[in-house]
Each structure stands twice: as C-alpha cells, then as structure tokens.
Amino acid sequence: MMKLKLNFKARHAGMAALMNIAVLGGLILFNLLFQNIPAQWDMTKRKLFSLTDQTSTLIGGLEKEVQIYLLAKPGQEPKDIKEVLDRYAGASSKINLDVIDPDRNPALISNYTEEGQTVSPGSVIVASGAYSRVINRMDMYSISYSQQGQPQILGMTVEQRITSALSYVSTGKEPKIYVMEGHNEFTLTDLNLQDVVSKANFSIETLNLLKEGSIPSDAELVVILSPKRDITINESKALASYLEQGGALFVSLDLTGADMRNMDSLLERYNIIITPGFVMEKDTNRLLPGMGNNPLFFSPRLAVENPITDSLKENSLDTFVFTSMALRETEIRKRNLKFTPLLSSSESSWLRTDLNNTSEFRTADDTAGPVTIAASLAETNRDTGKEDGARIIVFASGKSLSTLPGLGQIKANIEFFINSLNWLSEQEESINIPSKSLFRLPLQMNALQAWIYAAICVLLIPLAIIITASVILFRRKNL
Amino acid sequence: MLAVFKKELLTYFTTSVGYIFMGVFLLISGILFTMGNIFGMDSDYATFLGGLIMIFLLVVPLLTMKIYSEEKRQKTDQLLMTAPQSTAGIVAGKFLAAVALFFMTLLITGLYPLFLSFHTRMDTAQIMGTYIGFFLLGISFISIGVYISSLTDSQAGAAILTFCVLIITWIVDFIGGFMPVSPLAGVIFALIITAMTAGWMYNATKNIPAAAIPVIIGVIIIAALYFINQDLFINLIAKTLSWFSLTKRFTDFPMGILKLNAVIYYLSFSGFFLFLTSQRIEKQRWS
Numbered sequence: 001m002m003k004l005k006l007n008f009k010a011r012h013a014g015m016a017a018l019m020n021i022a023v024l025g026g027l028i029l030f031n032l033l034f035q036n037i038p039a040q041w042d043m044t045k046r047k048l049f050s051l052t053d054q055t056s057t058l059i060g061g062l063e064k065e066v067q068i069y070l071l072a073k074p075g076q077e078p079k080d081i082k083e084v085l086d087r088y089a090g091a092s093s094k095i096n097l098d099v100i101d102p103d104r105n106p107a108l109i110s111n112y113t114e115e116g117q118t119v120s121p122g123s124v125i126v127a128s129g130a131y132s133r134v135i136n137r138m139d140m141y142s143i144s145y146s147q148q149g150q151p152q153i154l155g156m157t158v159e160q161r162i163t164s165a166l167s168y169v170s171t172g173k174e175p176k177i178y179v180m181e182g183h184n185e186f187t188l189t190d191l192n193l194q195d196v197v198s199k200a201n202f203s204i205e206t207l208n209l210l211k212e213g214s215i216p217s218d219a220e221l222v223v224i225l226s227p228k229r230d231i232t233i234n235e236s237k238a239l240a241s242y243l244e245q246g247g248a249l250f251v252s253l254d255l256t257g258a259d260m261r262n263m264d265s266l267l268e269r270y271n272i273i274i275t276p277g278f279v280m281e282k283d284t285n286r287l288l289p290g291m292g293n294n295p296l297f298f299s300p301r302l303a304v305e306n307p308i309t310d311s312l313k314e315n316s317l318d319t320f321v322f323t324s325m326a327l328r329e330t331e332i333r334k335r336n337l338k339f340t341p342l343l344s345s346s347e348s349s350w351l352r353t354d355l356n357n358t359s360e361f362r363t364a365d366d367t368a369g370p371v372t373i374a375a376s377l378a379e380t381n382r383d384t385g386k387e388d389g390a391r392i393i394v395f396a397s398g399k400s401l402s403t404l405p406g407l408g409q410i411k412a413n414i415e416f417f418i419n420s421l422n423w424l425s426e427q428e429e430s431i432n433i434p435s436k437s438l439f440r441l442p443l444q445m446n447a448l449q450a451w452i453y454a455a456i457c458v459l460l461i462p463l464a465i466i467i468t469a470s471v472i473l474f475r476r477k478n479l
Numbered sequence: 480m481l482a483v484f485k486k487e488l489l490t491y492f493t494t495s496v497g498y499i500f501m502g503v504f505l506l507i508s509g510i511l512f513t514m515g516n517i518f519g520m521d522s523d524y525a526t527f528l529g530g531l532i533m534i535f536l537l538v539v540p541l542l543t544m545k546i547y548s549e550e551k552r553q554k555t556d557q558l559l560m561t562a563p564q565s566t567a568g569i570v571a572g573k574f575l576a577a578v579a580l581f582f583m584t585l586l587i588t589g590l591y592p593l594f595l596s597f598h599t600r601m602d603t604a605q606i607m608g609t610y611i612g613f614f615l616l617g618i619s620f621i622s623i624g625v626y627i628s629s630l631t632d633s634q635a636g637a638a639i640l641t642f643c644v645l646i647i648t649w650i651v652d653f654i655g656g657f658m659p660v661s662p663l664a665g666v667i668f669a670l671i672i673t674a675m676t677a678g679w680m681y682n683a684t685k686n687i688p689a690a691a692i693p694v695i696i697g698v699i700i701i702a703a704l705y706f707i708n709q710d711l712f713i714n715l716i717a718k719t720l721s722w723f724s725l726t727k728r729f730t731d732f733p734m735g736i737l738k739l740n741a742v743i744y745y746l747s748f749s750g751f752f753l754f755l756t757s758q759r760i761e762k763q764r765w766s
Contacts, residue, residue: 012765013683016758021676021693023754027747034740043608044735074714074721076656079730443520445598450517453594457509457517461587462502469498476493 038090046436048156049083051091055163062094062170068162069125071102071109078122081140084158085124088166095166126165131172133165139199141438142411154411155437161199168201175220175425178207184228191225191402192409193417200418202425209235214242221248221391221424226398227263228256236262240269243390246379248424250417252398255325268330270377270392271337275326277353279371282362283346288320291406295360297322300343300373308342308376308393308419316437317412319343322404324397326351327372336380338387343374343395343416373397374416376423393420483564483572484579487546491580500541501584507534512591522599524592525609529733531588532726535617536645540638542580543624546573547760551632560763570625570757574749577621585614605735612732615745619725620645622752629759652724655717665712666705668719673697 042050051059070077070085077099089097102109102121112125112132119125122137142155168174177197179188188194188204197204207215207222209231215222215238222242231239243249251267253260255276264274281287281298291297299318302309312319321343329339349369350362357363373396379389395401401417403409445453491497508531515527550556559569592606623644628637658664673694681690704711721727725748728741 009765010684010686010689013762014680014686014689016762017680017683020755020758024751027751031740031744031747034743037739039739041608041737042735043604043737045602045604049734049736073656074660074717079734083731083734083736443516443522443595443598445517445520449598453517454513456594457513457591458506461509461590462506465498465502465505469495469502472493473495 038086048080048436048438049087051084051087051159055088055159055166056091058163058167058170059088059092059095062092062166064094064128064170066095066126066128066166066170068095068097069108069127070097070099071119071123071125072099072121073101073103074099076121078137080156081122081124081137081158084156084162088162124162124165126162126169128169129172131169133168135161135165135199153438157436159436164199164201174201174203176205176216176218177202177421177425178205178216178219178222180209180222180224180227181206182208182210183224183231186225186398186402188223188225193401193414196414196418197421200421202421209238214238215247219247221250221421223250223421225252225401226254227260229258230260231262231266233262236266239266243270243392246389248391248426250393250395250420250424252395252401253325254398255323267392267394270379270390271330271333271339272375272377272392272394273328273330274394274396275328275351275353277325277351277355279321279324279326279345279349279351279369279373280360280362280366281345281369282348282350286346288407297404298345298349300324300345301370303340303342306340306342306376308416308423311419312412312415317415319400319412319416320404320407320410321373321397321400321413323399324371324373326367327375327394327396329375336382336389338378338380340376340378341372341374342376342393343372345369345371345373376420391424391426393424395420480564480568480572480575483569484576487573487576488579491576496541496545497580500538500580501587503541504534504538504584505587508588508591512588516591516595522595522601524595524601525605525733525735527591528588528606528609528613529729532613532616532729533649535613536620536649537642539617539620539624539645540641542577543621543628543641544634544638545628546577546625547629547756548632548634548637552634556760556763560760566757566760570753570760574622574625574753574756577625578618581617581621582614585610585617602735605733608735608737609733611737612729612741615742616725616729619745619748619752620648622749622756623648626752626756626759629756648725651720652727655720655724658714658716658720660714660717662705662709662712662715665715666701668716669701669712670698673701 042048068085068088070082072078072082082099085097089095100108102119109119109125112127112134113119119134120137124135124137124140126133126135140156140158140161141153142157143153179185181187187206188197194204202220205216207219209215213234219242222239239247239249251263253263253274255278257276260274267274278296279298280295282295283298284293286298286300287293287295288297288299297320299320302313302319311317324345327341333339347370349371350366351369351371352363352366354363354365357365362368375394377390377392377394378387379391380387381389395417400410400413491500511531511534512527515521515530516524521527547556550559562569564572589610592601595601596603624637624641627641627644631637631640676693676697677690680693681687684690725745728738728744731738731741
C-alpha cells in the first residue's frame with residue numbers, strides 16, 4: 001500500500017500547491033461575499049441606473065410579493081434593462097427578479113401571455129397574484145423614426161414601464177377611460193395612440209353618449225378628441241353632471257368652423273373660453289426651418305413646474321402644434337377653479353381671428369400673444385381646500401396629436417397626452433418618471449479643427465515618442 | 480520594492496520596450512479615435528474607450544514579456560534571489576513598474592476627451608468611470624503577463640503565450656454561450672476541475688496519495704451539492720466562465736456603473752497572479 005510519505009522537494013511542492021488552492025479558494029469566497037453587497041455608483045449624468053423617488057415610494061408601500069422575469073438566455077441579458085431591474089430587486093425584499101431562458105420555459109411564459117402572442121427576448125414580465133403585465137423590450141426605449149424609417153433610440157423608459165406595471169399588478173387598478181364617439185371625433189386608433197394608452201395602464205372603452213344617456217359609473221375619465229360637430233344639449237348635461245361629481249375630462253379641439261355652442265357653454269361653466277382662429281408664431285427659435293418657418297407650426301412654451309410638462313422639460317423634448325386655436329380664462333371666475341396654462345405661444349405671437357387674412361405678419365385685427373394653447377383646470381373643494389373636484393384639460397390643437405405631414409408623430413405631444421391622462425386620473429406616481437434621455441449632443445467642429453486634432457493624435461503624439469526614443473537610445477549607444 | 484520599481488521603470492525608458500509599447504498603443508488608439516470620434520462626429524467617448532481594450536490586449540505582451548524571462552536568460556534572476564529583497568517585494572516592484580508605464584500611457588489618452596470637451600458637453604463622470612475600469616482590467620492583464628513571463632526564459636515564448644491567454648480570457652464569455660446546460664454536463668465539468676487539481680497536485684509532488692486528497696474532497700463536495708440542490712449544476716459551465724470573465728465585469732464601466740464587487744474582483748485577480756508569480760520564483764529556492 002502506498003503511503004503519504006513525501007521527500008523534501010515533494011513536501012515543499014505539495015505545500016505550495018495547497019497554498020495556491022487555499023489562496024484561490026479564499027479569494028473566491030471573499031469575492032462571493034462582496035458579490036451580494038449592492039455597493040455601486042451610478043456615474044451617468046442622467047442617472048440612468050438609479051430609481052426615482054416616486055418608484056422608491058411605490059416599492060416601499062408594496063404589500064404583496066411581486067415577481068419580475070427578464071426573458072433572456074443566460075449571459076445574453078440586455079445589460080441596461082437588467083441593471084435597472086436589479087435596482088428594483090435590491091430595493092425591496094418583496095420583489096424577486098429571475099432571468100429565465102424563453103426557449104426553456106415556454107409553459108411559464110404562456111401563463112402570462114395571450115394565445116398566439118410572441119414575446120421577444122429581452123422582454124419583462126411583472127406579475128403579482130392574479131395580475132401580470134408583459135412589457136416588450138422595444139417598449140422600454142423611446143424610439144423615434146427618421147423620415148427614411150430608420151429607428152433611433154432616444155431614451156430609456158424602463159423605469160416608467162416597470163413602475164407603471166408594478167403599480168398595476170400590486171393594486172390591480174387599471175383606470176377606465178371612455179373615448180367619446182358620435183361627433184366625427186378621432187379615435188385613439190386614428191391617432192396611433194391605442195397602444196400607448198393601454199401600455200400606460202388604462203383600459204379603453206368607447207362611449208356613445210346619445211345612446212347611453214349618462215357617463216358610466218366606472219369611468220375614471222372621458223376623452224373627447226377633436227369633434228367635428230357639436231355635442232347635444234343632453235350630452236352637455238350628462239357631461240356637466242359627471243364633472244360635478246368630480247369627473248375628469250380631456251378635450252382636444254380643432255378649428256372646424258362648426259357651431260360648437262353646447263361644448264363652449266360646458267367649458268365656460270368651468271371658466272374656459274375657446275376663441276376660434278389660429279395662433280401664429282414669429283419667434284424663429286420656436287419655428288422649424290424644415291417647415292419653411294411656417295408661423296402656424298411652432299413649438300409652444302411649457303408651463304413652469306407642472307406635473308404634466310415637467311418630464312418634457314427634463315428631457316428637453318419639444319412639443320409642436322399646428323393651426324392652434326386659443327384658450328383663455330373667463331373674465332368672471334368661479335374662485336374654486338384653478339386654471340393653469342400648460343402650453344402657450346411666445347410674446348412675438350398673435351391670434352388671428354379673421355380667417356380670410358392671409359398676411360404672414362401681424363395686422364391690426366390680430367390679438368397680441370402670448371396665447372394659451374393648452375390648459376388644465378382643477379376644482380377645489382370649498383370646505384376642505386383639496387383639489388378633489390372636477391379636472392379638465394383642454395388642448396386647442398387636436399390635430400397635433402396625429403401624424404404631421406413630413407414630421408411623423410411628435411413624441412413630446414404623445415407624452416403630453418399621456419401625462420395629461422395620468423394627471424386627470426390622479427395617477428401622479430407614473431407622471432413624473434421621465435424617459436431618460438440617451439441622446440448625445442453632436443460634436444460642433446469644423447473641418448480645420450478636426451484635421452488639427454487628427455494631426456495631434458495620429459502624428460504628433462507618436463512622433464514625439466519616436467523622437468524621444470531615438471535621442472535617448474542614440475545617446476546611450478554613444479556613451 | 481522601491482529599488483526594483485525604479486530600476487524597472489528606468490529600464491522601460493532606456494531601452495526601446497517602453498517606447499514601442501507607448502508608441503504602438505497611442506498610434507493605433509489615435510487612429511481609431513480620429514476615425515471614430517473626430518471624423519465620425521461622435522461624442523460617445525466611453526464606448527470608444529471600451530473598444531480600446533482590444534488594442535491594449537495586443538500590446539500587453541510587449542510590456543510584460545521580458546519582465547522575468549530576460550532575467551532568467553541572462554541568469555540575473557539568481558542575483559535578484561540573493562538581493563536583500565523579499566520575493567513579494569521584487570514581484571510587486573516589477574509589476575508596479577509595468578503598471579506605471581501603462582498608467583502614463585492612459586494619461587496621454589486623456590487628451591482625447593479633452594479635445595472633445597471643447598466642442599460638446601461631455602459626461603465627465605462616466606468617462607472617469609470607464610477609465611477606472613480600463614485601468615483595473617489593464618492591471619489584470621499585466622498580472623497575467625507577469626506570471627507567464629516567470630514561466631519561461633524566452634521572451635518571444637512569453638509574448639506569444641501571454642497573447643494567447645489574453646485572447647482566451649477575452650472570448651471566454653462567448654464560449655460559455657455554446658456550452659451544454661444540463662445538470663449532468665455541470666457535474667462532469669466539476670469533476671474535470673477536480674481531476675485537473677489532482678493532476679496539478681501530482682505534477683508538483685509526484686505522489687499518488689497527495690493527489691488523491693483533492694479528488695476525494697472534490698467528489699464528496701460535488702455529490703453533496705448534487706443531492707442538496709441539483710439546480711446548482713444547470714448551466715454550470717457558462718455560469719462559471721461568466722463569473723471568472725474579466726471582460727464581462729468591464730461592460731458595466733462604459734455604461735456608467737462603478738461596482739464595488741467588480742473593483743474587488745480585478746484587484747483580487749491581479750493579486751492572485753502576483754501571488755502565483757512569487758510562488759514560482761520562490762520555487763527556485765527549494766527545487
């Protein structure tokens with residue numbers, strides 16, 4: 001039988017080998033220990049991989065366990081999404097994150113998807129109890145399409161989507177919005193907004209008020225998109241009684257030339273007056289050279305510190321409006337109604353009410369700007385002082401929500417619309433999470449500067465090294 | 480240690496090695512930077528820096544090939560062994576000299592983002608983070624090079640071997656994706672690791688019972704883990720490769736995330752290879 005008897009050399013070698021193994025094992029253990037300590041610094045300027053306070057508050061209030069699945073082959077996870085999900089999992093013991101291989105777990109995934117629905121790798125499933133939501137990978141980025149149809153990633157909306165899904169699955173709350181029909185309105189599908197709105201946690205129904213007679217009791221908010229004909233007196237009454245009970249209304253309007261007296265009188269009850277006409281802007285910073293500086297097409301100013309426009313401001317997203325009408329507050333106002341302009345034109349703009357005037361410049365008949373283009377209205381309870389009464393947002397350029405010729409659909413306009421719906425349905429927590437911009441400023445450099453830098457980097461630096469080397473080596477050789 | 484460090488650093492500048500390393504690295508990075516960022520009008524510097532690792536990988540062998548092999552060839556290693564210096568001090572001095580040269584080269588590339596910052600707003604913190612990552616990954620590469628240089632007395636051999644090993648560490652993540660994922664494959668992989676440890680032990684001691692010890696311990700641990708939680712062995716090969724991967728941890732840095740565990744991993748990785756190097760040198764005392 002062999003014995004563990006070692007000579008001098010073998011004993012040393014054995015000891016050395018054992019020591020190597022022990023050191024390796026020790027280092028691995030040490031690293032594993034630190035593996036689970038979430039100490040890290042988010043060094044990105046826009047804090048791409050940190051959670052906002054709104055999300056932290058929501059996570060802090062979670063009562064039920066939430067399961068998040070990231071669908072990806074092991075080792076091929078989209079890192080940017082995974083990093084944000086890790087922050088969620090690290091923020092609460094109630095959130096469990098698993099990366100699952102979609103090819104190996106089709107049964108598990110089919111529990112959360114509808115029949116025939118395919119989920120692309122990189123997508124996320126958020127589930128809690130009976131509620132779940134599937135978020136497609138592409139929905140976690142804000143993407144704009146160039147005129148040639150090339151997609152370009154502008155920002156990350158992972159947190160927006162995940163928090164919205166968390167809020168939904170943990171409460172099961174999915175506010176119902178009723179989109180009015182019967183007056184030649186746009187539908188959400190016409191405006192390409194159906195998908196965006198349902199992803200923002202709303203369940204969508206259509207409403208024909210003439211047939212129904214009153215607003216359904218489960219309506220969280222009513223949306224009227226650019227009616228071409230006026231509403232009837234009965235409809236106006238039904239809407240008024242809904243608003244009196246603390247309802248919420250989004251109205252977008254366009255210049256149609258139709259008599260809209262019932263709609264006007266409904267809004268007037270809430271201190272809002274619409275002036276038919278169109279706003280013309282002359283401030284060249286707000287016009288688009290690509291549109292020939294057309295004064296009817298401009299980027300309005302955003303309200304200061306407002307939950308509806310803040311996310312646009314933070315990301316420097318510009319809304320654009322086209323042939324907008326004007327809004328203003330009535331002279332005699334009900335005190336408990338708070339009117340807040342959201343979008344307005346500049347001082348160098350004006351409102352033209354004489355539609356036959358074709359001058360590109362301001363004439364005597366025009367009313368001087370600034371002109372309000374969109375406004376929110378909140379009713380405060382006289383007794384408690386809380387803003388829990390009616391909420392209305394009026395947008396006087398309904399067409400701007402649709403696809404604009406030569407520009408496509410304006411992303412900021414869609415975000416403005418969704419933020420408006422969130423504010424109206426009092427879902428403030430999902431409003432303030434902006435999409436985080438990945439946009440980089442391009443280099444402002446002329447050709448000469450570029451050549452100078454190229455010369456420094458490619459010629460000067462390597463040459464300096466070669467010359468120094470030659471001098472030193474030559475001197476040493478001739479010592 | 481300081482004496483060795485000074486002498487080594489001076490050698491880089493009094494021979495052509497240091498200049499070749501700096502010259503080649505800065506020339507290639509200058510060309511890439513000019514093509515990508517200057518003429519490409521792209522202000523994304525962190526991604527450029529991430530791509531530069533590949534170039535660094537090509538020049539590391541230049542930096543480390545002669546560190547020990549040259550001493551061995553000229554038999555000056557015996558002088559070192561008898562010098563009033565600890566083995567660890569010698570290893571650390573030589574390693575730090577290479578790191579210092581690498582650091583100086585990186586400092587010069589700091590001009591690039593400076594140029595860009597005149598013409599756009601730069602994400603300074605993110606660039607600093609990427610540089611930290613680059614530096615840490617760089618010292619890990621250098622530590623591999625130092626170890627390999629201690630294995631041979633041929634500079635060319637050390638350079639080629641270093642290059643091959645670095646390429647393997649570079650693609651190890653990629654290889655992981657093609658490995659079988661079943662628990663059985665995981666168990667076989669764990670057994671192979673155990674067998675390799677035993678082989679290493681046998682090679683060192685030439686004694687079968689000494690080599691049998693790691694086999695017995697390894698098999699017991701594997702069997703116990705298999706019965707406790709079989710899931711541990713699913714996709715074990717890819718998981719292990721990915722955990723040890725140097726490049727996978729680096730990907731966080733250009734994204735702007737500085738993770739403590741990545742910093743610790745790189746430092747322990749370099750530390751381990753330096754430890755192996757000093758063991759290797761120490762071996763000459765008793766073999």
